[in-house]
Amino acid sequence: MRSSISDYGAWLLQRIWLPLTVALIILILFAAFVALIGQSPAEVSGLLYQGGFGSAFAWQNTLLRASPLILTGLAVAIPAQAGMVMIGAEGALALGALAGAVGGIALQGAAPHVVQAGVLLAGMLCGAVWVGLSGWLRNYRGVNETISSLLFSYIGIALLNYFVEGPLKDPDSLNKPSTRPIGDNNMIGNLPGMDVHYGLLIGVLFALISWIVLTFTTSGFSLRLIGGNVRAAQMAGLRVGLWVTGAAAMGGAAAGLAGAIEVAAVQGSANASVVSGYGYTGILVAFMARQNALAVIPVAILIGGLEAAGGMLQRRLDVPDAVVLVLQGIAFVVIIASETLRGRQLFRLTPVAAKAGGAA
Amino acid sequence: MKPIGITRPVATGAMALEILGLSKRFGDVAALDDVSLTIPAGGVHALLGENGAGKSTLVKCLVGFYRADGGTILLDGREEAIPSPRESSELGIGMVYQHFTLVPSMSVAENLVIARGSLPAILNWPAERKALQAFMETLPFSIPLDKPAGALAAGEKQKVEIIKQLYLRRRLLILDEPTSVLTPDEADEVLGYIKSLTLSGQLSVLIITHKFREVTAYADDVTVLRRGRYAGHGSVAALSVEQMADMMVGGQLSRSENTRQARKAVADQSSRLVVENLRAEGNNGLEVLAGIDLAVRPGEILGIAGVSGNGQKELVEVLIGQRQKSAGSMWVGGQPYSASRAEQLRYKVNSLPEEPLRNACVGTLSVADNMALRNYDQVPLARAGWLKRKALRQQARSYVETFRVKTTGIDAKMNTLSGGNVQRAVLARELSHAVDVLIVANPVFGLDFHAVAETHARLLAAREAGTAILLVSEDLDELLELSDRIAVMSEGRIVFATAAEQADVRLLGHYMAGGHERGETTA
Numbered sequence: 067m068r069s070s071i072s073d074y075g076a077w078l079l080q081r082i083w084l085p086l087t088v089a090l091i092i093l094i095l096f097a098a099f100v101a102l103i104g105q106s107p108a109e110v111s112g113l114l115y116q117g118g119f120g121s122a123f124a125w126q127n128t129l130l131r132a133s134p135l136i137l138t139g140l141a142v143a144i145p146a147q148a149g150m151v152m153i154g155a156e157g158a159l160a161l162g163a164l165a166g167a168v169g170g171i172a173l174q175g176a177a178p179h180v181v182q183a184g185v186l187l188a189g190m191l192c193g194a195v196w197v198g199l200s201g202w203l204r205n206y207r208g209v210n211e212t213i214s215s216l217l218f219s220y221i222g223i224a225l226l227n228y229f230v231e232g233p234l235k236d237p238d239s240l241n242k243p244s245t246r247p248i249g250d251n252n253m254i255g256n257l258p259g260m261d262v263h264y265g266l267l268i269g270v271l272f273a274l275i276s277w278i279v280l281t282f283t284t285s286g287f288s289l290r291l292i293g294g295n296v297r298a299a300q301m302a303g304l305r306v307g308l309w310v311t312g313a314a315a316m317g318g319a320a321a322g323l324a325g326a327i328e329v330a331a332v333q334g335s336a337n338a339s340v341v342s343g344y345g346y347t348g349i350l351v352a353f354m355a356r357q358n359a360l361a362v363i364p365v366a367i368l369i370g371g372l373e374a375a376g377g378m379l380q381r382r383l384d385v386p387d388a389v390v391l392v393l394q395g396i397a398f399v400v401i402i403a404s405e406t407l408r409g410r411q412l413f414r415l416t417p418v419a420a421k422a423g424g425a426a
Numbered sequence: 427m428k429p430i431g432i433t434r435p436v437a438t439g440a441m442a443l444e445i446l447g448l449s450k451r452f453g454d455v456a457a458l459d460d461v462s463l464t465i466p467a468g469g470v471h472a473l474l475g476e477n478g479a480g481k482s483t484l485v486k487c488l489v490g491f492y493r494a495d496g497g498t499i500l501l502d503g504r505e506e507a508i509p510s511p512r513e514s515s516e517l518g519i520g521m522v523y524q525h526f527t528l529v530p531s532m533s534v535a536e537n538l539v540i541a542r543g544s545l546p547a548i549l550n551w552p553a554e555r556k557a558l559q560a561f562m563e564t565l566p567f568s569i570p571l572d573k574p575a576g577a578l579a580a581g582e583k584q585k586v587e588i589i590k591q592l593y594l595r596r597r598l599l600i601l602d603e604p605t606s607v608l609t610p611d612e613a614d615e616v617l618g619y620i621k622s623l624t625l626s627g628q629l630s631v632l633i634i635t636h637k638f639r640e641v642t643a644y645a646d647d648v649t650v651l652r653r654g655r656y657a658g659h660g661s662v663a664a665l666s667v668e669q670m671a672d673m674m675v676g677g678q679l680s681r682s683e684n685t686r687q688a689r690k691a692v693a694d695q696s697s698r699l700v701v702e703n704l705r706a707e708g709n710n711g712l713e714v715l716a717g718i719d720l721a722v723r724p725g726e727i728l729g730i731a732g733v734s735g736n737g738q739k740e741l742v743e744v745l746i747g748q749r750q751k752s753a754g755s756m757w758v759g760g761q762p763y764s765a766s767r768a769e770q771l772r773y774k775v776n777s778l779p780e781e782p783l784r785n786a787c788v789g790t791l792s793v794a795d796n797m798a799l800r801n802y803d804q805v806p807l808a809r810a811g812w813l814k815r816k817a818l819r820q821q822a823r824s825y826v827e828t829f830r831v832k833t834t835g836i837d838a839k840m841n842t843l844s845g846g847n848v849q850r851a852v853l854a855r856e857l858s859h860a861v862d863v864l865i866v867a868n869p870v871f872g873l874d875f876h877a878v879a880e881t882h883a884r885l886l887a888a889r890e891a892g893t894a895i896l897l898v899s900e901d902l903d904e905l906l907e908l909s910d911r912i913a914v915m916s917e918g919r920i921v922f923a924t925a926a927e928q929a930d931v932r933l934l935g936h937y938m939a940g941g942h943e944r945g946e947t948t949a
Contacts, residue, residue: 282812282813283811283812283813284802284803284808284811284812284813285811286813287795287798287802287803287813288803290788290791290795291788291791291799294788294789294790294791295784295787295788295789295790297748297784297785298785298786298787298788298799299788300746300747300748301746301747301748301777301779301785301786301799302767302770302799302800303747303765303766303767303768303769303770303771304767305766305767
């Protein structure tokens with residue numbers, strides 16, 4: 067029951083040194099890349115900070131981007147509790163936007179709050195079904211959920227494109243095919259005193275509630291059992307199929323909600339602009355947050371800041387804003403690689419070759 | 427069949443093997459203790475024994491996976507140290523495993539050639555093919571060289587595994603349950619081929635098997651191991667199946683009678699757990715439970731004996747909710763039962779599956795969480811869906827104390843505990859509350875002496891308290907010591923049932939070894 071000094075040391079190593087080392091490696095690799103394209107790493111880092119967090123304007127920019135990232139991060143982190151790696155948030159977001167727009171158009175004439183609720187609910191429902199399908203397929207047909215969710219994602223994006231350019235196209239949207247608008251008076255407004263829409267609050271609330279449910283309720287416990295050891299969960303009598311499908315659907319609901327918010331707060335209608343990579347960046351957010359629903363919020367803000375700074379890099383240094391994508395990519399690979407070190411005794415890694423063997 | 431590119435052992439033909447006083451210890455456990463056996467050149471020697479008897483330890487010493495602690499291995503009369511698998515194959519010892527080692531997507535020819543290990547950077551395929559063709563012509567049957575290995579039938583695959591050993595010029599072949607994935611006809615074909623190879627003096631064979639039929643049909647001599655020790659030996663022609671079974675389970679009846687404690691007679695009540703015509707499929711889609719009928723009364727331990735792989739594992743999985751049944755029914759206290767969480771709680775059905783860390787615990791969660799697996803959603807550990815962490819931790823502390831679980835704390839991850847303490851933690855969880863039905867499988871596998879005694883005592887205490895216990899075990903001694911009745915499972919059926927006091931070990935061994943008349947019994 068007592069934790070000795072050495073236990074505390076190990077804990078410190080895990081919680082403090084590992085993340086610090088990881089951050090350092092990411093910075094070194096990124097600096098090397100920046101130097102390679104002929105820029106000063108110090109200057110680029112400074113601009114990244116300035117563009118993301120250096121001014122009130124930068125913060126607004128950052129939070130606008132963080133809002134969908136929180137939800138798409140949850141779309142990965144919630145199914146991960148049940149042991150799934152779902153990467154199909156982009157498609158669920160696209161379909162959530164489409165369903166949200168359809169819902170909004172169908173409710174035309176109702177009170178703005180009713181329309182807004184309809185848009186958001188339709189988006190959530192549609193996203194839930196879309197990702198829930200991957201969970202269902204995994205449990206009942208043995209289909210790998212990572213692959214199926216990615217492929218479903220492409221289908222979802224294609225469906226959005228088909229409908230906004232075909233059956234649901236607004237004849238007035240000439241240069242940018244869109245659905246009919248849900249109406250200016252039905253748009254979700256900004257948070258008081260900020261130039262950031264209410265979507266941020268919705269995302270934060272979704273993350274908080276998810277975290278509370280996952281941490282403090284028996285449902286969260288059941289999901290952890292399934293994520294930790296399916297056989298033990300079966301022995302405990304849990305209906306694994308329902309839980310797995312349900313967790314996938316909850317993740318999908320978050321992504322669908324992100325799409326619906328893009329429609330109700332930014333675009334005003336569903337169009338191809340909602341598919342801008344938030345779903346994929348959400349994977350990075352979830353992994354950096356170690357699939358913790360609460361940690362998704364700060365990580366989403368951090369990544370949102372990096373994305374916001376991309377434009378400034380482009381303007382000031384005349385480098386492509388893809389530099390930010392390179393940083394994200396480096397961070398993702400290093401973080402994933404560092405996961406294998408977690409829980410091991412650092413600095414005393416046993417050689418893998420020692421266990422090799424086998425008949426010729 | 428001219429060898430290409432590598433040096434081969436100079437000697438050819440069957441190798442004589444002599445093992446003298448071989449011993450191997452793992453920590454305090456003697457896995458192999460002073461075992462000797464002799465195979466003349468061209469002989470077929472069968473190695474019999476229950477699971478954990480030391481067969482695979484012996485074989486692993488021969489192929490160089492383990493180094494023996496004591497004893498001598500003589501090959502063709504010369505003493506040889508076999509420090510690694512590489513030396514073993516250079517000496518001409520080959521091994522054929524229960525499961526296939528062919529690369530499914532590669533052709534038979536490619537599989538044979540890559541098996542050589544040391545290959546030149548560029549293969550001269552025309553020359554290789556010619557050599558292979560010439561080699562195949564020496565075989566009594568044809569295997570299509572260009573077919574992908576994955577497209578071959580199971581019997582053909584196993585033949586290719588054996589051909590591979592011949593191609594590599596192995597002179598002593600060790601077969602580890604080579605027919606367990608084959609149909610009886612395929613088994614006869616493969617073993618018949620091997621027999622012909624030994625008769626023509628190309629090979630000596632050491633075969634591990636559970637099937638007496640194969641021993642009597644194909645082996646010359648047999649050695650029986652029991653708990654790491656030599657338990658008997660003889661010429662197959664001079665031994666009956668009953669004598670071999672007796673050696674295997676080992677005339678322990680008298681000892682068991684002595685250790686059976688005085689116990690309450692089983693009350694003449696109606697059965698608490700009833701299983702009717704239960705059928706289920708294995709992972710490979712084949713039927714592994716072919717209609718099981720059994721019934722357990724309150725305060726009774728029904729032991730299920732059997733050689734591993736006869737459906738016991740799947741029976742337990744169905745009963746505890748890890749596998750779907752395909753037909754039949756389960757009843758607890760007269761009510762239909764499907765192992766759902768609600769039913770488990772209502773009818774107080776708990777379980778101690780084998781390998782608790784794999785089947786009954788979440789290794790990455792804490793000891794406290796694992797101890798709450800059965801009641802985390804019940805008052806007082808939860809109210810209205812909210813976990814009560816304090817109560818959960820309180821329960822864990824009391825379990826750790828009562829069952830003397832050695833752990834650094836209740837927050838330690840479950841997978842940091844030793845095997846015995848994982849078992850104690852699971853015992854605490856499953857037996858701290860009143861239990862009406864308990865499903866138990868190989869509960870002491872891998873545990874030390876104290877943990878074994880403690881586990882057995884807890885099971886007997888539960889029995890005295892009126893729990894109906896189904897105990898599946900591969901250890902006949904354990905069953906004889908604990909059970910009130912014993913049933914034998916073979917090929918997915920209950921083939922024999924008897925009261926434990928009157929159990930005839932020879933008869934049990936006979937039925938375990940598959941010596942039944944395709945009959946079915948109810949336990």
